[in-house]
Amino acid sequence: MMEAGVVIAGGRPIFWHLPAGRTGGSLPDSRDLWDVLWEHREALDGFAHSHPGSGWPGPSQTDVTTFLAIERALGKRLKWWITSRTNMVLLAWDGRKPDSPTYGSTSLRGDEEPEWIWKLREHSYAPDPKIGGTIVVPETGERVEVLSMGQAKRVY
């Protein structure tokens, strides 16, 4: 597993964040990511990234301090999705403590997950995209077949 991210603007993925130095537990600081966020700040919806394992994910301290720093620089609040192999949450600033990175989390059911989630999971969990494989979403039973790096299709 390798963590991955994606920038969402206008409801669509505009930048797959797969930096050199990403690991199974982290995405490194990236000037390139900031440049994309700044360039698309008007239409920006938010950023999604993956965590290792299954179940409902929660943000790390690194995550929430990064959320807050980016929002402060942009002057706008964003949506912050985090996915595990099986579940996805959506975090947003809850405003209770202006100087503290407090973000409320909403669990998304399978049918509430954005349609681009399969691609983020492919970039994160496919054991070897060159060989291919199948990702199964337990809650919905949806199967995503990975054909090769950069190609995948839904299998129902």
Next chain:
Amino acid sequence: MVDMVIAANQARVNVTWAGKNGDLPDPVSFDATDGDVKQWVTESVRTGGIPGIDGDPAANFQDFVVERYNATAEVPYNRLFIRPKTPFGE
């Protein structure tokens, strides 16, 4: 852009805050510490001292990073950029 004379051991400081971008009116030492640079930038933004950026008494650059770029043939002076950090995970 602010007109300024920038010595070889100095740098122009570019700041991004609240959707706006601007330069610190005065150059700083290129080898100033990150902490010093962030302190100067914080004071300037809080008091409205950076052209193009609205004054914000709550400005806080704790989780921002300082990037340093040496002078080049195209940009003949050193530059410092203050931007938010972007790591996720551990």
